[in-house]
Amino acid sequence: MLKAMRLGTLATTLALAPVSILVVAAQQSEADSTKQTMAPPAPVPAPILSSKKVFISYWGNAGVTDDIWPDHYSGGPNRAYDQFYAAMKAWGRYELVSTPADSDLILELQFSDRLPVSVSGGSGGSSAEPRFTLVIKDLKTHVVLWAFFRDLKTWQTRSLTHDQSFDYALGSLVNDMAKLSGAPPVIDVEAIKKKKPDPYANWQPGP
Secondary structure, rough: OOHHHHHHHHHHHHHHHHHHHHHHOOOHHHHHHHHHHHHOOOOOHHHHHHHEEEEEEOOOOOOOOOOOOOOOOOOOOOOOHHHHHHHHHHOOEEOOOHHHHOOOEEEEEEEEEOEEEEOOOOEEEOEEEEEEEEEEEEHHHHHEEEEEEOOOOOOOOOOOOOOHHHHHHHHHHHHHHHHHOOOOOOHHHHHHHHOOOOOOOOOOOOO
C-alpha cells in the first residue's frame, strides 16, 4: 500500500513538472522582454552640464488669478524670483549674471495657474491650482533644453500652509535642477514640513 502511494506521488510530481517548467519559462521570457523594452537613460543635454553662467528670467504671476494671488502668499509678487535666485546663488553651481548676453543658459521661472477639470455624476468643474514652471534654454540656439513643473497643491503639501507649500514646491524645483546636473539636493524640503508657521505672517491655511 505504501509503495503504491509513493508511486502515485511520484506520478503526480512528474505530471506537474512540465507545468512548472512552463511557468518558469514564461516568467523568464517576460523578464527578458521587460529588459529588452527598457530604454537606457538618455544623455542630459550637454549645455546644462558644461555651462558656467546663467541668467534667471522671471515671468512673475503670469496668468495667476485672484483666487491664489496675492492674498494666499506673503512676500509680494517677487517672492518666487527672490527665493529662487537666492537658492541658486547659495548652491554655487552656476555664476548668476545680470544680462542674458553674458550667460550660457537662460532659466525662465514662471508662477502660474493650471485648471484641472474633474467630472463626477454627470457634473464637473475646475479650480485654479498654482504651479511653478522652470524652462532651461540654450542662449546660442534659443532651444528649450529641459523643463520642470512643480504644483503647490499636492499630496506632499496637503497639510501645509500656503506659504509652506510655496517654499516646498520652489525648493523641489531647485533640487530638480541639481539632480539633472548630477548634484545632491540643495534644499532640505522635508524640513519645511516640520517648520512651525509664523502666526503673524500673511498666510492662509492650506487646502
